[in-house]
Amino acid sequence: MDNTDTYLLNFKGYYLAHFTANTDLLKNLDDFEIRDDDVFIVTYPKSGTIWAQQILSSIYFEGHRNKTEMVETLDGVPFLEYAAGKIDQLKRPSPRLFSSHLPYYLAPKGVKNKRAKIIYIYRNPKNILVSYFHFSNMMAGLQAADDIEDFMKMFFDGKVTGSLCFDHIRGWYEHRHDFNILFMMYEEMRKDLRSSVLKISSFLERQLNEEDVEAVVKQATFENMKFDPQANYEQILKHDLGRRTDEGSFLAQRYRWRLETSPDCGAK
Numbered sequence: 001m002d003n004t005d006t007y008l009l010n011f012k013g014y015y016l017a018h019f020t021a022n023t024d025l026l027k028n029l030d031d032f033e034i035r036d037d038d039v040f041i042v043t044y045p046k047s048g049t050i051w052a053q054q055i056l057s058s059i060y061f062e063g064h065r066n067k068t069e070m071v072e073t074l075d076g077v078p079f080l081e082y083a084a085g086k087i088d089q090l091k092r093p094s095p096r097l098f099s100s101h102l103p104y105y106l107a108p109k110g111v112k113n114k115r116a117k118i119i120y121i122y123r124n125p126k127n128i129l130v131s132y133f134h135f136s137n138m139m140a141g142l143q144a145a146d147d148i149e150d151f152m153k154m155f156f157d158g159k160v161t162g163s164l165c166f167d168h169i170r171g172w173y174e175h176r177h178d179f180n181i182l183f184m185m186y187e188e189m190r191k192d193l194r195s196s197v198l199k200i201s202s203f204l205e206r207q208l209n210e211e212d213v214e215a216v217v218k219q220a221t222f223e224n225m226k227f228d229p230q231a232n233y234e235q236i237l238k239h240d241l242g243r244r245t246d247e248g249s250f251l252a253q254r255y256r257w258r259l260e261t262s263p264d265c266g267a268k
């Protein structure tokens with residue numbers, strides 16, 4: 001491992017966010033023990049990870065779905081390769097839900113042997129770029145950029161957490177036959193959230209009645225998540241990840257409308 005860069009940790013040719021990388025787990029990543037009922041959300045950063053976490057957590061945890069339990073989303077669906085929350089992954093009860101930004105070639109052997117289910121969410125890279133630019137300027141642990149051109153250079157050089165976006169998506173897609181994987185497109189989820197929830201629960205073989213489906217969909221709407229402290233990472237951002245500025249959030253979309261009308265992608 002190359003540990004010299006302040007922001008990026010180069011692990012086998014892939015860049016992780018240095019400040020929160022779980023270096024102990026990474027040492028044995030290939031042999032990390034996978035259980036048959038493990039489920040992974042895999043994304044390139046800014047592709048809807050937090051959204052998928054919310055959907056999965058409320059599909060699996062009744063207490064989350066009906067709001068009788070306080071389940072912080074990141075605790076229910078923690079990252080494999082990041083240490084926020086300090087969870088001992090080996091001691092978690094089954095079924096374990098994970099998030100990951102890892103590329104296909106770093107997936108533990110057990111995942112490559114189809115021993116776990118993966119939901120891969122992909123998003124239009126143009127929207128990822130804009131989202132990532134604002135996010136990097138907000139998060140203390142990521143390298144800020146002076147302007148969108150500056151960030152664009154880093155993004156297209158793959159010098160950001162997650163490395164090159166196109167390699168990530170292409171890698172998982174081209175190797176899809178090695179995995180038990182469902183691909184979902186962020187923009188399609190935006191168009192029809194209910195159908196997306198049904199597709200995900202069917203892939204996971206989790207039977208939900210009509211009332212459950214309604215509850216999962218309601219909890220996963222942007223409007224609900226934006227103001228739900230368990231879902232929007234506000235506390236985690238403040239206390240674990242670290243903010244550079246008080247402005248901005250995981251659920252921003254303030255430039256969503258400008259994206260459709262402005263050639264500068266709402267970067268100003």
Ligand SMILES: Nc1ncnc2c1ncn2[C@@H]1O[C@H](COP(=O)(O)O)[C@@H](OP(=O)(O)O)[C@H]1O
Pocket residue numbers: 043044045046047048049050051127130131132190220221222223225250251252253254
């Ligand atoms: N319920 C929801 N509906 C639509 N988009 C959502 C969402 N929850 C999160 N997102 C969007 O997903 C992006 C964050 O992705 P990630 O969780 O991978 O970091 C943000 O995009 P924007 O920055 O464009 O707003 C955020 O607004």
Ligand SMILES: CCc1ccc(OS(=O)(=O)O)cc1
Pocket residue numbers: 017020045046079082083084101142161162
């Ligand atoms: C531990 C959670 C977390 C959240 C966001 C991160 O940044 S990025 O999405 O990888 O750019 C890193 C870790």
